[in-house]
Every structure is written in structure tokens, then in C-alpha cells.
Amino acid sequence: MNKHTTGEKFLCLTLDLENDWYFDEPGYDHLTFEYIDTFIDLINDLDVPLSVFVVGQTLEQYPEEIDRLSNQLECEFHLHSYQHDTSKNYDFREEVINGKEAYRNHFGRNPTGYRAPQGNIAEHELSLLEELGFEFDSSIFPSYRPGVYNNLSAPLTPYTPAGATSLLEIPPGAFSGIRIPTSHSYFKLIGRSLSSYLSVSPLPEVLVYSIHLQDLFKTASHDHLPVPKRWIMKRNLNNAERMLRKNISTLLSRGYQPRTMTDIYSAHTRDDSYESQTNAPKDHLDPSPVWASAENDD
Numbered sequence: 001m002n003k004h005t006t007g008e009k010f011l012c013l014t015l016d017l018e019n020d021w022y023f024d025e026p027g028y029d030h031l032t033f034e035y036i037d038t039f040i041d042l043i044n045d046l047d048v049p050l051s052v053f054v055v056g057q058t059l060e061q062y063p064e065e066i067d068r069l070s071n072q073l074e075c076e077f078h079l080h081s082y083q084h085d086t087s088k089n090y091d092f093r094e095e096v097i098n099g100k101e102a103y104r105n106h107f108g109r110n111p112t113g114y115r116a117p118q119g120n121i122a123e124h125e126l127s128l129l130e131e132l133g134f135e136f137d138s139s140i141f142p143s144y145r146p147g148v149y150n151n152l153s154a155p156l157t158p159y160t161p162a163g164a165t166s167l168l169e170i171p172p173g174a175f176s177g178i179r180i181p182t183s184h185s186y187f188k189l190i191g192r193s194l195s196s197y198l199s200v201s202p203l204p205e206v207l208v209y210s211i212h213l214q215d216l217f218k219t220a221s222h223d224h225l226p227v228p229k230r231w232i233m234k235r236n237l238n239n240a241e242r243m244l245r246k247n248i249s250t251l252l253s254r255g256y257q258p259r260t261m262t263d264i265y266s267a268h269t270r271d272d273s274y275e276s277q278t279n280a281p282k283d284h285l286d287p288s289p290v291w292a293s294a295e296n297d298d
């Protein structure tokens with residue numbers, strides 16, 4: 001096991017920046033981008049830094065919008081694959097290399113953090129991220145998504161995942177115990193009772209709260225979704241901005257300090273941040289899920 005702790009409570013707000021739902025038809029491409037300026041005002045108003053995971057193709061297609069975010073917000077950018085293909089029928093190495101190239105062409109430097117589409121990542125892919133120079137990953141939802149992952153025993157706070165030696169996993173957030181992700185889509189779906197629970201529930205010391213533009217702003221894409229996804233995504237959409245304000249203010253009042261992903265990475269890779277280590281031979285850990293080298297802290 002190789003878990004990292006600082007003893008402090010950190011909140012990290014992340015945005016996955018991508019095409020809304022990857023409809024192929026013309027007329028449904030990145031429709032939420034018309035709300036970029038409204039979004040900038042909202043985040044500035046919340047007064048917390050934003051960590052953006054951006055899709056390589058989005059970066060290539062909308063450089064001016066990315067610059068607006070970059071110039072008008074306290075934010076940083078990481079990579080969210082190159083083409084956001086959720087089929088997994090592609091070469092992962094090529095996908096990440098293409099993404100890195102798109103990132104480098106825009107920002108003039110390499111990305112340090114990665115988040116996989118749908119949080120779908122395998123152990124050998126984490127090794128590859130490390131080999132390709134990434135310092136951290138934030139893909140392993142410590143939760144359950146039928147047909148995509150079952151990480152109900154995965155740690156809720158940063159750790160070194162199986163398959164990696166230096167790469168830090170900063171997992172997307174979830175409630176301790178009930179393991180519902182602290183993703184805005186879940187707050188919208190479940191409604192006010194989950195927001196109320198946020199004010200009293202046990203929570204991990206590092207809490208990543210993830211949002212998408214399509215969780216906040218309604219476009220024609222919502223009406224284009226098949227049922228029941230259309231119903232799920234439209235639920236509480238008119239209240240989505242208010243719910244975000246309330247949830248962030250709840251977490252701040254619970255003593256969470258707002259930080260970027262890079263801040264969290266730095267705080268958890270200081271020499272004194274290791275809670276415990278063992279020298280267990282690696283073959284004792286195989287075959288194992290990607291989070292298996294860390295201790296469950298639930």
C-alpha cells in the first residue's frame with residue numbers, strides 16, 4: 001500500500017471540457033460553448049480555482065474559447081484524451097500521444113495530469129501514462145458504474161495505483177460509505193436530499209467535485225438524447241447553477257480549502273505525505289484491479 005495524506009481538507013473543482021454528447025450530426029457540436037462567458041462569471045463568483053480536463057480535439061477546434069477560460073479564470077488545464085472515444089476500440093498509446101500533441105501545440109508545454117473518458121482506465125494504461133511523462137491521473141471513480149467499472153473498494157484519497165511507481169492517482173470524489181460520486185450530475189439527478197446530506201455526511205479529506213458544461217446549461221443536445229438519458233440529464237437542469245453554488249458553499253463552510261489538481265499533487269508528493277508503505281512483492285498483488293496496491297480508507 002502506498003497512500004498519501006496531508007491531514008488537511010482540500011476541495012478541487014474540476015471541469016471535463018468536451019463535446020456535449022458526441023452526436024455525429026451537424027448542428028450538435030459543442031453547443032454548450034455558447035455559455036462559456038456565463039460559466040466564467042459563475043466560477044469567478046464562486047471564487048474557487050478550476051482544474052480543467054480538456055479533450056485534445058476540443059482544444060484544436062475551440063482555441064479561442066480555451067484562451068478565454070485561461071485568461072479570465074484562475075484555472076489550469078490537463079488532458080481528457082484526444083477524441084473522447086468511449087468504445088475503447090483504439091490504441092491507447094496513440095490516443096494519449098495525439099492528445100499530448102494537441103495540448104503542446106496550444107499551451108507550449110506537456111500536460112501533467114490525465115482523466116480518462118467515463119473514468120474507464122486499465123492498469124497497463126496507468127503504466128503507460130507514467131511512461132509518457134504524466135505525474136497524476138484522476139480517472140478511478142471510487143464507485144460503481146454498471147458495464148464500465150466497479151471500484152467500490154478503491155481508495156477515496158490520493159494513492160499510487162497498481163501498475164505505477166511514481167504516478168499519483170487523485171481519485172474523482174465520492175461520499176464515504178455510500179460511494180455516490182461528488183459529480184454535479186449526481187446532485188442534479190438525486191436532488192436536494194443529496195445536497196443536504198453533503199452538509200453532514202462523512203467525506204474524504206481530499207474532495208474532487210466534477211462538473212461538465214452540459215450539467216449546467218441546456219442546449220438542443222439535451223432534447224436530442226435518447227430516453228431515459230434525456231430525462232436524467234434534464235432533471236434539475238434549471239436549478240443546476242444554484243445547486244452548484246450551494247454545494248461549494250457547504251464544502252467551504254465545512255473547512256475544505258479550495259485547491260487546484262497541481263496543488264493537491266504537490267501537497268501529496270512531499271516526502272512527509274506518505275502514510276505507510278510496504279515492500280510487498282508485486283506478484284502478490286496480481287492479478288488485481290488498478291487501485292489494489294492502496295489501502296481502502298473508507
Ligand SMILES: [Zn+2]
Binds near residue numbers: 016018084116117118
Ligand atoms: Zn468526458
